Amino acid sequence: MSPEPTHDVVVVGGGAAGLSAAVALARSLRSVAVVDAGEPRNAPAAGAHNLLGREGVPPLELLAAGRREAEQYGAEIVTDRAVTARAGEHGFTIGLAGGGELRARRLLLASGLVDELPDVPGVAELWGRSVLHCPYCHGWEVRGRRIGVLGAGPMSVHQALLFRQLSEDVVFFPGRMADPGAEAWEQLDALGVRVVEGPVQRLRLEGDELRAVVLDDGQEVPVDAVVVAPRFVARADLYEQLGGTLTEHPVGELIATGPMGSTAIPGVWAAGNAGDLSAMVSAASGAGLVAAAAINADLVAEDAAAAVRARAAV
Numbered sequence: 150m151s152p153e154p155t156h157d158v159v160v161v162g163g164g165a166a167g168l169s170a171a172v173a174l175a176r177s178l179r180s181v182a183v184v185d186a187g188e189p190r191n192a193p194a195a196g197a198h199n200l201l202g203r204e205g206v207p208p209l210e211l212l213a214a215g216r217r218e219a220e221q222y223g224a225e226i227v228t229d230r231a232v233t234a235r236a237g238e239h240g241f242t243i244g245l246a247g248g249g250e251l252r253a254r255r256l257l258l259a260s261g262l263v264d265e266l267p268d269v270p271g272v273a274e275l276w277g278r279s280v281l282h283c284p285y286c287h288g289w290e291v292r293g294r295r296i297g298v299l300g301a302g303p304m305s306v307h308q309a310l311l312f313r314q315l316s317e318d319v320v321f322f323p324g325r326m327a328d329p330g331a332e333a334w335e336q337l338d339a340l341g342v343r344v345v346e347g348p349v350q351r352l353r354l355e356g357d358e359l360r361a362v363v364l365d366d367g368q369e370v371p372v373d374a375v376v377v378a379p380r381f382v383a384r385a386d387l388y389e390q391l392g393g394t395l396t397e398h399p400v401g402e403l404i405a406t407g408p409m410g411s412t413a414i415p416g417v418w419a420a421g422n423a424g425d426l427s428a429m430v431s432a433a434s435g436a437g438l439v440a441a442a443a444i445n446a447d448l449v450a451e452d453a454a455a456a457v458r459a460r461a462a463v
C-alpha cells in the first residue's frame with residue numbers, strides 16, 4: 150500500500166499562477182505545498198506591467214509578496230526543483246532535486262514555459278531588456294524609439310504591426326523567414342515600416358546597450374530595441390512522466406487544459422503559461438485561482454462521497 154499523502158495539493162511552480170492557487174487553496178483550509186525553483190519567466194524584466202494596482206512592480210518583488218500572502222494562510226513554500234512525478238493509490242508523489250518527496254491528492258502544474266530564443270548573437274544577452282517580444286509587457290518603454298523586428302514566421306509581421314502602433318520608426322528584417330504574402334508586405338509598406346532584406350548575423354552591443362542589427366553583408370541598422378518571436382515551450386517534464394503529452398500550438402507547445410485547468414490526466418491541473426502560452430501575469434494569476442477552485446471542489450466532492458460511504462458502512 151502506498152503511503153498517505155502529506156498534502157491535499159502540491160503546486161509545482163511559485164510564479165503568479167502557482168502562488169495565486171496556493172492562496173486560494175490555503176484559504177479553503179487545504180494543506181498545500183508550493184515547490185518553486187525561483188526562475189519566473191519575466192525575471193530579466195525591470196518591472197511587470199499591465200498589472201492593476203501593482204503597475205511596474207519588479208517581478209521578484211511581486212512574487213516575494215505572493216509567497217508571504219500564501220504563507221500567511223498556511224501554505225508551505227518549498228524552495229527546490231520537482232524532478233520526478235508518479236501516480237499512486239492516494240494521488241501523486243513528487244520527488245525533489247534536494248532529496249525527499251511530497252505526496253498529494255491532487256497536483257497543480259504551474260511551472261511556466263521556456264522562451265526558446267532565436268540563435269542570433271546578442272539576443273540572449275539583452276533578453277527582457279532591449280530584446281523584447283510583447284508590446285504589452287514593454288511596448289510603452291520603447292514608444293517612439295527605433296525598433297527592429299526580426300522575422301521568424303507569420304507572427305513576426307503581426308508583431309511589426311503591433312510595435313508600429315508604438316513607434317513610427319520600425320524596421321522589419323525578414324531574414325530567412327518564408328514569404329508572408331502580398332497582403333503582409335502591403336500592410337507594412339502602407340504603415341511606413343521599412344523592410345531590410347538579408348540574413349541577420351548578430352546584434353551589436355556596446356556593454357549592456359543595444360546599438361544595431363548587423364546583417365551578413367556587414368550592413369548595420371541602428372536600433373534602440375529589437376523584437377523577436379521566441380518559441381514558447383511549456384515546462385512539462387512531470388506531466389510527461391505521468392503519461393501526458395504536449396500539444397502543438399502555432400507558436401510552441403503547451404499542456405492542453407479544460408476551462409478550469411483540468412488536464413487529460415485525472416487529478417492533474419495546469420495553470421498559467423504551462424497551459425496558456427499567451428497568459429500575462431494577471432491572466433496566469435486568474436488561471437491559478439480558477440484551477441484552485443476546481444481542485445478544491447473536486448476534493449470536496451471526493452470527501453463527501455467518502456463520508457457517505459463511511460456512514461453507510463456503520
Ligand SMILES: Cc1cc2nc3c(=O)[nH]c(=O)nc-3n(C[C@H](O)[C@H](O)[C@H](O)COP(=O)(O)OP(=O)(O)OC[C@H]3O[C@@H](n4cnc5c(N)ncnc54)[C@H](O)[C@@H]3O)c2cc1C
Nearest residue numbers: 162164165166186188190191198231261277421422429430
Ligand atoms: C521578458 C518578459 C517580460 C514580461 N513582462 C510582462 C509584463 O510586463 N506584464 C505581464 O503581465 N507579463 C509579462 N510577461 C509574461 C509573464 O512572465 C508571465 O505571464 C508569467 O510569468 C506567467 O506566470 P506563471 O506562474 O505561469 O509562470 P512563471 O512566472 O514562469 O513561474 C513558473 C515558476 O515555476 C518554477 N518551476 C518550473 N518548473 C519547476 C519545477 N520542476 N520545480 C520547481 N519549480 C519549477 C519556475 O522556477 C518559476 O518560478 C513577461 C514575460 C517575459 C519573458
